Amino acid sequence: GTMRLDIVSIFPEYFAPLDVSLIGKARERGILDVRVHQLRDWAHDVHKTVDDTPYGGGPGMVMKPEVWGEAIDTVIGDGAPRMIVPTPSGRPFTQEVAQELAAEPWLLFACGRYEGIDSRVMREYGTRLRVDELSIGDYVLAGGEVAVLVMVEAVGRLLPGVLGNAHSAVDDSFAPGAMQNLLEGPVYTKPPVWREHEVPSVLLSGHHGKVARWRRDEALRRTVANRPELAAALDPATLDKRDREV
């Protein structure tokens, strides 16, 4: 069925990219129903104020709870979407979380700016909705919009029918299975030689067993090189004899 996504932000124009490519097609095909809302529509003062100084002092501003409360109440009505709040201090957004979110019928993304949203908003809706504060990585953005674009793409591509059959998400390096927790290895296409660089001959051999083995070895090599903490966590039993020699 259709997944509904509501996004509330003071920069709705950030979400123009959701009209194109993968997500745009999914919307045209009715797989996704994406609605973007301007938070300021629920700020009633002449300046449409959405922020104020932080209690306890400190730099920057905090987003007012009243405006968010009116916005969320209007958007959800008496429904109960899963509420996602991007934040640098959230639980890590991983492929596993993306898989979980892809199973939800309705997601509501609350995009903060400034130093974040008054914490009582999450507390208020946590009594009625599942509220997840999620981080997309250990770096600080200026607001939640980019994080929502990341999450919507990661979740959207997992929905049935969104990725052409040519590329199923099941092969993802973080998807369950033989290549789980391994990084993608190198990829090649025609021509077989380009500026004197050749394609590894095993890939031209047509020997599927050797190709699979080679790809696993390359994925393992890259994982050890770029993500030693993932490689260390690999269950030795899942690595067959040859891999242990790598």
Ligand SMILES: N#Cc1ccccc1Cn1ccc2ccc(-c3cc(N)[nH]n3)cc21
């Ligand atoms: N909050 C906060 C905050 C705290 C300190 C300094 C700057 C900000 C800016 N900010 C406001 C909203 C908001 C949303 C998500 C992120 C975010 C997520 C990841 N993974 N990094 N940054 C940042 C966000």
